Amino acid sequence: MKSFGSLFGNYICDSKSIQDIIDGEIISINIDKPNSKLDITVAFPHFVERRMIFNAEKQLIKSDLNVDIVNIFPRFKSSEFKPEYCYDIIERLGKFH
Secondary structure, X not given: OOEHHHHHHHHOOOHHHHHHHOOOEEEEEEEEHHHOEEEEEEEOOOOOOHXXXXXXXXXXXXXXXXXXXXXXXXXXXXXHOOHHHHHHHHHHHHHOO
16 A cells, blocks of 8 residues: 555644655555545554644645545554543544434
8 A cells, every 4th residue: 555645644744744744654544425524544654643643634635635524543553552642542432423
């Protein structure tokens, strides 16, 4: 599959967000045209803070992609998880409730 940066890097203006997520490998993309929704599953080589992913989602919504909803579903190696990341996981869960 392609990298996140190669497909979506041009739509994200914030260089910090790009640096944190550009190396992610896209596992799947689901486009729901009737609901103007884009779901992207991305495998990251390192842990990416949830706020960086939220920022990328917001920028993709504002871009010329013409979608109203963007969800980036991150995948990480289990070795990347540390206790301090619990707050990011809780924040992610809160987005869907």
